[in-house]
Amino acid sequence: MLLIIQGTPFCNIDCSYCYLPNRHDRRRISLDLLHRLVDRLIEFLDTAPATLRNHAMRPHPAAPQEINVVWHAGEPMTLPISFYEAAFAAFAPLAARSISISHGFQTNGTLISDRWTQFILKTNLKIGVSIDGPRHLHDRHRRYRNGRGSFDACLAGIQRLQAAAIPFHVITVLTEPSLHQADALFDFYCDHGLSHVGFNIEEIEGDNRASSLAGKHIPALYGAFLRRFLQLNAAAGFPVKLREAEQMAALIIGGELPTNDQAEAGRIISVDAAGNVSTFSPELVGLESEPFADFVIGNIDQSRLADMLAGPVATALAAEIALGVDQCRTTCDLFAFCKGGAPVNKFCETGSFRASETMHCALTVRATLQECAEAIYRPLTGLLGDHPPAAGALS
Numbered sequence: 001m002l003l004i005i006q007g008t009p010f011c012n013i014d015c016s017y018c019y020l021p022n023r024h025d026r027r028r029i030s031l032d033l034l035h036r037l038v039d040r041l042i043e044f045l046d047t048a049p050a051t052l053r054n055h056a057m058r059p060h061p062a063a064p065q066e067i068n069v070v071w072h073a074g075e076p077m078t079l080p081i082s083f084y085e086a087a088f089a090a091f092a093p094l095a096a097r098s099i100s101i102s103h104g105f106q107t108n109g110t111l112i113s114d115r116w117t118q119f120i121l122k123t124n125l126k127i128g129v130s131i132d133g134p135r136h137l138h139d140r141h142r143r144y145r146n147g148r149g150s151f152d153a154c155l156a157g158i159q160r161l162q163a164a165a166i167p168f169h170v171i172t173v174l175t176e177p178s179l180h181q182a183d184a185l186f187d188f189y190c191d192h193g194l195s196h197v198g199f200n201i202e203e204i205e206g207d208n209r210a211s212s213l214a215g216k217h218i219p220a221l222y223g224a225f226l227r228r229f230l231q232l233n234a235a236a237g238f239p240v241k242l243r244e245a246e247q248m249a250a251l252i253i254g255g256e257l258p259t260n261d262q263a264e265a266g267r268i269i270s271v272d273a274a275g276n277v278s279t280f281s282p283e284l285v286g287l288e289s290e291p292f293a294d295f296v297i298g299n300i301d302q303s304r305l306a307d308m309l310a311g312p313v314a315t316a317l318a319a320e321i322a323l324g325v326d327q328c329r330t331t332c333d334l335f336a337f338c339k340g341g342a343p344v345n346k347f348c349e350t351g352s353f354r355a356s357e358t359m360h361c362a363l364t365v366r367a368t369l370q371e372c373a374e375a376i377y378r379p380l381t382g383l384l385g386d387h388p389p390a391a392g393a394l395s
Contacts, residue, residue, distance in 0.1 A: 001066075002261065003041075004270040004282045005029065006073040007083070013075070013108055013150050016141045017173060019206030020073060021286050028079055029273045034090040037271060037300050041067070042093060044305040066100040073272070073285050077111040081119050088123060102126060106171070108142065110150050112157030117164040127168040129158055131194075133185045137178055155192070162193060169196035169243075176202075176212035179221045182228035189240050198243035201363050205348045206287050214359055219367050226371040234375070244364075248372035251337050260339035263325050265318050266309045275300045277308055280321060281344035289347075292317055317343075320353040327356045338365045 009025040011018070069091070071084075084103075091101045104126035112129075120127060131154050132138040139149025161168050170189075172178070178185065189197055201222075202211045213222070226244070233240050251257060261267040262281045270278045270285045276296045278284050284295040295317070298308030308314060325340030332338075338361060343353050345360035357366075 001068070002268045002282075003067055003069045004072050004268065004285070005034075005037075005069060006270075006272045006285060007071050007076050007079050007087070008273055009074045009286065010078050011075040011108070012078050012144070013110065013142060014145045015108075015173075016143070017175070017202045017208045017211075019203065019208050019283060021207045021288075023074065025273075027273045028083070029271070029275070031086050031090065033275045033300065034087055036275070038090055038093055040300050040305050042097070045097075045099075047304075047306055065098070066102070067094065068102050068104065070104045070106065072106055072282065073270075075108055075111070076105045077107050077116065081115060084119070084123075104128070106130065107157075108150065108154060109157035110153035112160050114160065117160050117166060120161075120166055121164060127161065127166060129154065129161070129168055129170050130173070131155070131158065131170050132172050132175075133178065133181065134188045137175075137181060137184070140177065141173070141175065158192065158194070167196075169198060170194050171198045171200055173200045173202055174213070174222075174225075176215075176218070176221075179213075179218070179225040182225050183232065186229055186232045186236075186240070190236065195239060196241050196243075201360065203345060203348070203360055205283055205344060211359065213363065218359075219362055222363050223367045223371050226368060227374070230371065230375045244368050245372055245375070248369050249376065251369070252373060252376065256336035257339050260325070260341070262342050262344075263321055263340045265314050266305075269305070271300060277305070279309065279314060280317060281342050283342075283344045284347075287344075287348075317353070324353045324355060327354055331356050334365055334369065337369060341365070 006029065008028045009020065009022040010027075011020070011023040014023065076084075088103060095101050103123065106128040107130070109129040109131060119125070130142070131151075132140075132142055135149065135151040138151040138154065142150045142154070144150060158168075158170075172185065188194075202208070202213050204211045204214065229242070230245060233242065233245075259267075265279050268279060268282055270282045272278075272285050276285075277298050277300060278295045279297060280295075288294050293313045295313070297311060297314040297317075298305075303311075321340075321343045324343065324346055328338070328340045329335050341358065341361045345358045346353050346355040349355070349358045349360070
């Protein structure tokens, strides 16, 4: 189970492409709510396999042996270490049931201090840092509210993690200017010892209602960018473990994505700072939609999780999302590799969960799969023929 908790909506920087609508809000989730959440989870794990049945949803899987808790939808390090010491302790009743609990932060890196590195080591906290590459790319979008760039503080935070020998990954948001900078990005990762990298694209999502990647020329440009990056990485002996390449290689070898957790109710549970619960795509937290009650399926202070997941909002969402998945299944030659994609991207790009291909999947699935397939196939062209297969042929 993936559990997303919004410790606070607040963020100390104000990225121009951020999807979060309330990142100026300094509220924090209370410890009472966290204890209530743990009680609800125990109740859910004890009862859900027998009770969670609905015509619009598959039967829920057996109770998980591991719960991955990600503190997200705001900058987690704006809350003090003392808060997390108490918050992590609240999960002790789940750990007592032999359920493995892991905690993770995706952070902008600007607040990482020596005290934070000590806490990370003590708690085995999983860390991801968002950095968009060299200064001229990073500071274009990732700025403080006074307009000052956050690059120096972010890089200093990364260096503190490295000095403490803390493993971490980085995520880079790609915008249109980034797609002209494959060499600069690759050199930046190598020069700063960043060996585990993931690319996110600038999405049309939430508060970010437009993207520099929405142009018709972008798939070809994105493909050329990724091709060059893969070539540089291979020539250098693969110093960078690129998330997209590893995921696509696994899909090409395995033949399909086993499940799409974002399309099934209850596989991802998101809880905001007020205790409101949503499911399916985590990025639905805080978004507005009158027909779907702002995607809130209930509140942990008022309802059982099983009742929320079988309730009217979750049922309506599940039915709409299922129609979108069916649309993808019948119209897309790459359905095996995404199983219907991310509902939040369909809704934010088209206004409906019933859509099929989006800008997001055209880049992160189709173009990425094609370039990774060609990178695998290219060394074998002398044996297998002169032309790499089209992405659709892989399915």
